[in-house]
Amino acid sequence: MEKKWVITGLILIIIAIIFGAFGAHGLKTLLEPKDVPLTFELAKKNQDILTAFETGTRYQFFQGLGFLIIPFITTRFSISGKAVFYLMLLGIIFFSGSIYGLTYSKVHMGGSLSKAFGPVTPIGGLLLILGWFWLLIQVIRSRN
Numbered sequence: 001m002e003k004k005w006v007i008t009g010l011i012l013i014i015i016a017i018i019f020g021a022f023g024a025h026g027l028k029t030l031l032e033p034k035d036v037p038l039t040f041e042l043a044k045k046n047q048d049i050l051t052a053f054e055t056g057t058r059y060q061f062f063q064g065l066g067f068l069i070i071p072f073i074t075t076r077f078s079i080s081g082k083a084v085f086y087l088m089l090l091g092i093i094f095f096s097g098s099i100y101g102l103t104y105s106k107v108h109m110g111g112s113l114s115k116a117f118g119p120v121t122p123i124g125g126l127l128l129i130l131g132w133f134w135l136l137i138q139v140i141r142s143r144n
Helices: 002-031 040-076 082-108 118-143
Strands: none
Touching: 002 040, 002 082, 040 082, 040 118, 082 118
């Protein structure tokens, strides 16, 4: 089980770094208008898109670090991490994945998928909270 945590954490971190670099360079370039004058409204919209994308990568990165730490917690307190693993993995896929989808939709499709991706983000956040909360409950209940 520990190996699965570590591999998942490392994959999440690698993807977060790649997406972070894309957000800082590639996405910024996509958002810069070439033939459209940059208005205050457009600049604000572009900044909102970049900020949302950065939030997705930041949460994914820190969650990846969590995946590297949790095996030590589960081993130290002799608790099962199976439910925590799946809650957190689904949580970060839903949370960050929906933010990436929203960003893609806004940049390439005029935001047409916002209604589909929008409600998924808070579900992902709730799953992350539940995963960390369940880990806390198990640690409190452990005999170690």
